[in-house]
Amino acid sequence: MQVNDNKEFQPLIVAFCCNWCSYAGADLSGTNRLNYPTNVKIIRVPCSCRVNPMFILRAFQRGADGVILCGCHPGDCHYTSGNYFTRRRMTLLFSMLDFLGIERDRTRVEWVSAAEGAKFAATMNEFTEAVKKLGPNRRLEDLRCRKQ
């Protein structure tokens, strides 16, 4: 999270991307020079099902304002079933975060295939805007980690 008095709020977005589809999709949006904001920082994981809820909480703790998980489309998982588990896990986790009063637009799961460079860029643009609207993450941050 970076706040500058003169500038508009710039959210920090952590994107977990599966190696086979979404990370490749992100690469493709680069190859096609499709812009999305620098706010988005990508972490490569082998499969979306590798993403432990702890990683998502950790990101929020450390000052992320939004966390997005990208994986292969259902049915297309490189490992056949990983994203199906992801879908259940994240549905329940996000529902729980919502239940605890964490703004629901800070979390998202999106299926992006290796061919969808344009979708990747569009998704990141959209998500960054949505998080920007919410403002800084205050409900799930660790004050000790807040930047001075």
Next chain:
Amino acid sequence: MLKISVEKIDELFKAIAEKQTLYIPTDREDGASEYKKYEDGMKLSGNLNTLRSAKDFFFPQTENLADFKMEGKKIEVIDIREEAEDFVVFGVRACDARSFTILDKVFLSDPVDSYYKNRRDHGTIVTMACTKPAETCFCQTFGIDPTEPEGDVACWSDGESIFFKANTEKGQAFVDSVSGLLEDGDTTKLDETKAKTKEIMGKLPLANLSTEAFGGDKLMEHFKSEKWAELSESCLGCGTCTFVCPTCQCYDIKDFNTGNGIKRFRCWDSCMYSDFTKMAHGNIRNSQLERFRQRFMHKLVYFPSNNNGEFGCVGCGRCMSKCPISMNIVKVMKALEVK
């Protein structure tokens, strides 16, 4: 004796709160009471005692000790200690008041714990005598008279008025600072109240609990007791008893990496935990039996052994009501005293 009418207690609180931070026990929605920073309109709790003890004000559950800043490959140590502000804790019961004698022995003996001392120096403890002890009370076992509490200032209520007596210099300064609101009063009714409370104390189920079988000289006979196995077998190894206890003082020191630096902090630890004092070689007490034994041996044997016979328990009864499986120091004492 100086007193204030019960009706005017809010005025007194307001007057104190104007000068320094005041904490009073107040009721929560769920019926339990806890200390809260006084704000206008806050009501003094009618409960016997707070869920968490007054220990928290002097030895909080977590506390920052130092910061480390890292610029590139350089590390800088930042002393974050600051002089504490004056504060008053009102309504401390006799048992909790005694807990400070025990905590002081740990934290104020050499080497002095500067964090604890800082708060002790700036905190004024105003106690309140008990009038309605519970079945779980056994302070008298440790020679505490709930009708004559210690603390910088002692208070009593006879139902109509609250009486004040300063026990220390700090206490006297406190009484002087609010003397404008106080008036001299007759203690006849108060003496009756005290007598009545003493009578009840005698009728409590634990009135006859004795420390006779315990103390620094009873080390081996208790350590080797076969009772520990049975006593500890249902212990869950949680830290409830430790964390509600006014005298438990163990802590762990840890570093937290914020990403921009390190915060070195301490937090309460519990000897009931499996990872308590875990070191490179592993745990020193590997079974729940040993850990369970440690906690009670410390209160009943080791502590008196190191502190002229002073026991590490004040009989507040919190562990008795909060233990998830209702195992507690009284059951331990009763089991061990049987030869």
Next chain:
Amino acid sequence: MNNNLKEQVLRSSGVNVLKCMRCGKCSGTCPSYDEMEYHPHQFVYMVEKGDIETLMESKSIYKCLTCFACVERCPRGVEPAKVVEAVRLATIRKQGNNHLIPDAIPEMLDEDLPQQAIVTAFRKYTK
């Protein structure tokens, strides 16, 4: 070459003339082609070169029917008609009657004036 005029035309038309690949489909499709001295594809090319004044002086700008056939059919989305329109506007502005102020309209109205004329005038003279 008049850079100011070129910029004005580019701005008011909103057209990126560099997208043109010189296929000539606009001119192939233009119903007024034979009426025009400069044809749609030439408009685009001449604007790119900055040769605006020649166009402004040509009658061709008034021959364009604004039928938008060239806009519809251009494979690159260049929109030649908008360029023609922009050059036309540049001419009108040059004459000094380039703006229509909304507040001034009530005075100009008369009962016989068709509604469409107001709308068209508004479209043309407010850019």
Next chain:
Amino acid sequence: MQEAMISKAKQLLADGTVTRVIGWKKGEFAYDITPAIFESSEEIDRDFVYDDFTSTNVSKYLVKESKKEGKILAFLKPCDTYSLNQLTKEHRVDRDNIYVVGIPSDGKLDIEKIKAKGITGITGVERDGETLKISTVYGDETMSVADVMSNKCISCKSKKHVTYDELIGEDGEVITSDRFDMVEKLENMTSEERYNFWRGELSKCIRCNACRNVCPACTCENCVFNNPDSGVENKAAADSFEENMFHIIRAFHVAGRCTDCGECSRVCPQNIPLHLLNRKFIKDINSLYGEYQAGADTTTKAPLNDYTTEDCEASIVHERGVE
């Protein structure tokens, strides 16, 4: 009931079916019951108790006890049998080494609720049908049993024993309860109201770990919160984030495995309604992936270890309920 259980226990000990019995032991007062293991008839006669305050779920003790030499007799209330089944499914207990005697339960009492009525100095509690007579050093009191019934029993989900070797009394049925009402109430609040509600509750947490250590689903050899390598290890919440983190992860780790036995809320010294977190997961699982009761059997796949290709997308969270 207590007599029937004592004679059953003595009989099974005597005929060698079991070598030990897990049950409950009397305390100092009327209510401070401790789970205990009995090895002889004498011990049973002296201390065994089964009454309105024997609410502790003893299933978790069977993780260790079932691995010891000799069979153990466990008296299990209906809710406790769900926990045992779940532990059996996860290979945490040796079911063959446990002799389960199912016992009925018509609801346990909550001493905290009695004390919250301002009653103190309790020296005895006697139940007479639907009224409770409480003697104290300050005089006697009476109250309705329903008023001081334990929360976990008020929203009881089943009177049926899902596993047993023998039953004392009649078996009951799965019952419908209003256990999701409070979850629903919270769901219908605004995001901010929910946030304030949970902040108020979770900020009370003292991280005593009672909820975790009593939970029959939390039987890890080494909890992630104790493991310095896990990245989330901590002993106390130094920040509100850590209060949230502990409870989110704890609830997530038992999601689809929690039988809703209610022990977490019962033991919380700060009266945090932790069961609501677990019930939120249960409610979501039921509504999104079909009715599922953890511990109802020992074979079906847990919802989080399973999927269908038609599962809803995570965006359903964004689309339903109150923002």
Next chain:
Amino acid sequence: MQKIGVFVCHCGTNIAATVDVKAVAEALSHEAGVVISQEYQYMCSEAGQNLVKDAIKEHGLTGVVICSCSPRMHENTFRKAAAAAGLNPYLVEIANIREQCSWIHKDIATATEKAIILGKAAIAKVHLNTPLVAGESPVAKRALVIGGGIAGIQTALDIAEAGFEVDIVEKEATIGGKMAQIDKTFPTLDCAACILTPKMVEASQNEKITIHSYSEVSAVKGFIGNFTATIKKKRRFVDETKCTGCGACTEVCPMQKVPNAFNLGLNNRGAVYIPFAQAVPKVATIDANYCLKLRKGDVNEKVCGKCAAACTVGAINYHQQDEYIEQKYGAIVVATGFNPIKLDKYDEFAYNQCPDVVTSLELERLMNAAGPNGGTLLRPSDKTHPHKIVFVQCVGSRCDDSKGKPYCSKICCMYTAKHAMLIREKYPDTEVYVFYIDVRTPGKNFDEFYRRAVEQYNVHYIKGMVGKVTPKADGTIDVQASDLLSNEQLHIDADMVVLATAIEPDKTARPLATMLTTQMDTNDFFTEAHAKLRPVESATAGIFLSGACQGPKDIPETVAQASAAASKAIGLLVKDSITCNPCVAHSNELMCNGCSACEKVCPYGAITYQDKEFRTPYRTTVMRRVASVNPAVCQGCGACTVACPSGAMDLNGFSNSQIMAEVDAICK
């Protein structure tokens, strides 16, 4: 103590233009553990790699971070370089500052800031990397070729030639693809059928090649060397093993009003058909949408059945069902080809209004001896001889709006010249006009070919574009076009108009790409692993690209690429085993509860349980059920790591602590 080397690549200006690489190297040099931080023009070049190797040796590096292009591009390059210098290859991490930074951002300041953060995350991760040793996995000695056009046929022949089994899956009733529909080929003008059909026959007779015609790939699982594909053999209602291709059935079929797909609907065929005389396999197929019997729904009803009666070998089977075949493959070659685009959106060319406006592929059929008119060029509308023909180039190609395709379809200039030339040769009385934007003829003998059309055959090439085509009442067609060089607008009274229609990848390509987890570009062409250096491999290991599925190509190019793809596949198939991914899961037995959650989510059955004795305090032991992972079977998805509540299960290369370190570094 960690000694980490950081190497920042300029990638020419690909990175350096938007990211201040010097600032990145400088900023990262201050990170804990970093002992050397350098930048260089091309890290992937030999000199760049040597920089890394030398630094490893000189500084005794324990970890290497390369800030460069995507790890999908050069991770292996740098791992190999590290290994050559004696460092375990898995101690190398890549920070993707090209595809995910310099290429998507424009502002140098923020892009540089992001690149530094990405570098820090990689450093944080490499601190926790552990040396890993790769195991081996066997290679199934069989290749799957998807698509039976010239690309697929050539690839299959080459692979079979090398001695490996190949399966061709073709969705149509015959192999041959688009080339089978073409009349003559440029620039030599030899007959397409004459050079293609022998290859089709060769493929069908090669004992290593199995042709699954009228079939589709319905599922693909697995990974390089070890794919499992499910092939759906659609029911054709004819037993392939019995049918002799005699054609008796096609003659008796009473339903003769079926548009002939092979002739692009320019004439009709029967409901039971053999696509063309040289079809391979030469087997009849019944079109269930038209067959009088099958259309009814109940095949037992006594309707028609003439074909079955006419068949002397009893090959007709109205009860046939779809058949699914599962087969293991070591390599997969995609050769799904192309199609002309639909012209629905181009009203100006009147394609849907006037039968005499045809596409170039339709013209191929109209001119083909086996076509609807037996090789005589006649107008489809009135079967008269056209005397004036207008060709329109770039119809739908180079079109940046939603109607067409932004790319050049590459083959149109050449085939239009071919058409013009053939018509002028065969019918010298015909005037031929070609409207062009540019004539693109790079290729051996290509420009000479085009010049011959102009100079020798007097084809009128007009620089300009047709704006409007209007069919007139007298049967002629008014073509309104611009002639840019003479700066006039022309009106030509044509008898026929031929549209050089853009080509696009086959519609089946996208779902297939999804199944194969391969990349596609926005136009649905398969993306090669490297545009220059790995043009026939997809980014997904073990999957190769052949022909127009990768981009527009003419026949010689397609064949060249087909053989290249075959050689890549052969290179894989000759190996007995390939090195497997060492980034697999492993269970910490001391923490494992034996709860089976991991086993339940593992898609590969890589996790098993065993009872093991563990030491407990005071010289006691306890038996515990614990999980263990078979590293040869595990593919490293990590599903188990999240299912495991205790955190006993972790993943090599993507451990909990590594990912959290990255999160921390990014959120710093």
